[in-house]
Amino acid sequence: MRRALHLIILYSLLALAGCSSGGSADRKDLREQANDLYNGQQYEEALRLYEQALSRADSTDRLQVRQDIIDCYQVLGNQTKARELLKVQLDEAHAVGDQEMEAEALLTLGMQVYDTGDKSLGYDYMTQAVSLMEQSKASDAPYLLAYYHFVLMKRRTSDNDYPLAISHAKAVDYYLARSEEPEKGEQMLVRSLATMAFLYSETDSLAKADSIYNVWQKHLPIPVASERDICPYLTSRGHYQEVVDIQQRYVNWVREKKGELTASERTSKYSMAEAEAALGHGDRAYQLMRESYEINDTLLARQAEENAQELEAVYQNHQKTEQISRLRLWVIILGGLLALLVVVALVIRMRRLRKRMRRTIINVAKNLTPPNDDTEAARFAAFDRTVEQGRLYTQSDLTREMLCDLMGVDRTTFSRIIREQSGCQNMNDYLNQKRLRYAEQLLRQHPNYTIHAIMQDSGFQSKSTFTTLFKKTYGVTPSQYREQSE
Numbered sequence: 001m002r003r004a005l006h007l008i009i010l011y012s013l014l015a016l017a018g019c020s021s022g023g024s025a026d027r028k029d030l031r032e033q034a035n036d037l038y039n040g041q042q043y044e045e046a047l048r049l050y051e052q053a054l055s056r057a058d059s060t061d062r063l064q065v066r067q068d069i070i071d072c073y074q075v076l077g078n079q080t081k082a083r084e085l086l087k088v089q090l091d092e093a094h095a096v097g098d099q100e101m102e103a104e105a106l107l108t109l110g111m112q113v114y115d116t117g118d119k120s121l122g123y124d125y126m127t128q129a130v131s132l133m134e135q136s137k138a139s140d141a142p143y144l145l146a147y148y149h150f151v152l153m154k155r156r157t158s159d160n161d162y163p164l165a166i167s168h169a170k171a172v173d174y175y176l177a178r179s180e181e182p183e184k185g186e187q188m189l190v191r192s193l194a195t196m197a198f199l200y201s202e203t204d205s206l207a208k209a210d211s212i213y214n215v216w217q218k219h220l221p222i223p224v225a226s227e228r229d230i231c232p233y234l235t236s237r238g239h240y241q242e243v244v245d246i247q248q249r250y251v252n253w254v255r256e257k258k259g260e261l262t263a264s265e266r267t268s269k270y271s272m273a274e275a276e277a278a279l280g281h282g283d284r285a286y287q288l289m290r291e292s293y294e295i296n297d298t299l300l301a302r303q304a305e306e307n308a309q310e311l312e313a314v315y316q317n318h319q320k321t322e323q324i325s326r327l328r329l330w331v332i333i334l335g336g337l338l339a340l341l342v343v344v345a346l347v348i349r350m351r352r353l354r355k356r357m358r359r360t361i362i363n364v365a366k367n368l369t370p371p372n373d374d375t376e377a378a379r380f381a382a383f384d385r386t387v388e389q390g391r392l393y394t395q396s397d398l399t400r401e402m403l404c405d406l407m408g409v410d411r412t413t414f415s416r417i418i419r420e421q422s423g424c425q426n427m428n429d430y431l432n433q434k435r436l437r438y439a440e441q442l443l444r445q446h447p448n449y450t451i452h453a454i455m456q457d458s459g460f461q462s463k464s465t466f467t468t469l470f471k472k473t474y475g476v477t478p479s480q481y482r483e484q485s486e
Contacts, residue, residue: 041257047072063101103132146175169196190219194229201236224253240275247272266295380421383407393434394459435459436473443482451478
C-alpha cells in the first residue's frame with residue numbers, strides 16, 4: 001500500500017514537471033514567433049502573440065515580454081496604452097531589483113514625456129536611466145549605454161544644444177567600442193555618424209563634418225529608416241535634391257509598412273517642402289507644406305480622441321466603486337483640467353505650425369524666378385498672384401516688412417505700388433478686400449461654419465471690424481448674408 005502511494009506521488013510530480021516544461025517551451029515558441037512578426041513589421045499580429053506569451057510567463061520573463069508589448073504599442077501609435085504599461089513596468093522592475101529593465105522603462109517613459117512637450121522632465125527620466133545602466137553588470141551594458149546616449153544626443157540636437165549633443169555623440173563611440181558585440185551597434189553607429197556630421201556642420205567645423213560624412217557613405221547601403229538621419233547635414237550643406245530623394249524613399253517605405261498619416265511622414269514632408277523651396281520649386285513646396293499641415297491636424301485629432309477615451313475609461317472605472325459619490329466631482333474636475341490642457345496644447349501646436357508654414361510660404365515666394373518684365377505693373381501682378389495662391393491674406397499677423405520683402409521694394413515704393421496698381425488706399429485696405437471675398441466664399445460654401453470661425457479663417461482679428469467692413473461692402477452683416485443665401 002505504501003509502495004503504491006509512493007508511485008502515485010512520483011508519477012504526479014513527473015506529470016507536473018512535464019506540464020511546466022511544456023508551458024515554458026510553448027511560451028518560448030510564442031515569443032520567437034512574435035519576434036519574427038515584429039521584425040517583419042507585422043506589429044498587430046506580433047502584439048497578439050506577445051500578449052499570449054505574457055499570460056503564460058513566469059516572474060523571470062514577465063518584464064521582458066511586457067517590454068515587447070510596450071514596443072508594439074509605441075510602433076502602432078497607441079501612446080496612451082504604452083504609457084499605462086510603462087508605469088506598471090517601472091514599478092515591477094523596481095520592486096524586484098531589475099536595474100536593467102527599470103532603466104529601459106525610465107528611458108522609454110522619458111522619451112514619451114519629452115516628445116509630448118515636457119522636455120525637462122523627459123530628459124530627467126532619461127538621465128536617470130543612464131545612471132542606472134552605468135551600475136549594471138550586464139554583458140551588453142556598453143551597447144545599451146551607447147543607445148541611451150544616442151537617444152539623448154538626438155534630443156539635444158533637436159533642441160539646438162549642440163555642445164551637449166556632441167558630448168553624447170562621443171559617449172556613443174566610447175561605449176560601442178567597449179561592446180562585446182560590435183555588429184549589434186552597426187545601425188546605431190551609422191545613425192550617430194549622420195547626426196555628428198550635422199552637429200559639426202552647425203558649429204562651423206565644416207572640414208570635420210565633411211570627413212564624418214565620407215565615413216558615413218562607406219557604410220552604404222543602409223536601411224531606409226537610418227538613411228533619413230543624414231538629411232539635416234545635407235540641408236546644411238545645400239544638397240537639397242538629395243534630401244528630397246531620401247525623404248521620398250522614406251515616405252514610400254512608411255506608407256508600405258504602416259499606412260498613411262504618421263508623424264514620421266509629416267516630418268519628412270516638411271523637410272521636403274523646405275528643400276523644394278530652396279530649389280525654387282514653389283508650387284511643389286507649397287503642396288508639400290499643405291500635406292504636412294493636414295497630417296498634423298489628423299494626428300492631433302487622434303491624440304485628442306485617445307485622451308477623451310482614456311478619461312471615459314477612468315470615469316467608468318470609478319463609477320463601479322462604492323465611493324463614486326465622492327469621487328465623481330474629482331473625476332469631473334480632473335477631466336476638465338486634462339481636456340483644457342489638451343485644447344491648449346492643440347492651440348499652441350497649431351499656432352507654431354501656422355507660423356512655420358507662413359515663413360515657408362514667404363521663403364517659397366522669395367525663391368521664385370522674378371518676371372522678365374520688371375515694370376511696377378508686372379511686379380505687382382507677380383506679388384498679387386503669390387498672395388492669392390498662397391492665401392497669405394488669411395495670416396492675421398502679416399507685417400508690412402514681410403510683404404515689402406516679398407515684393408522686393410522699400411516701404412515707400414510698396415505703398416505707392418499698392419495704391420496705383422490695386423486701387424486701394426493702403427496695404428490694410430488691399431488685404432481686407434481679399435479677406436472679405438474669401439469670407440463671402442466661406443459663408444456660401446460652408447453653412448455649418450460659425451461666423452467666428454469664418455472671421456478667423458479669413459484673417460480678421462476683430463469681430464466688430466469684420467462685421468463693419470462686411471456690411472459696408474455687401475450691405476448686410478455676415479449673419480444676414482448667410483440667411484439670404486439659404
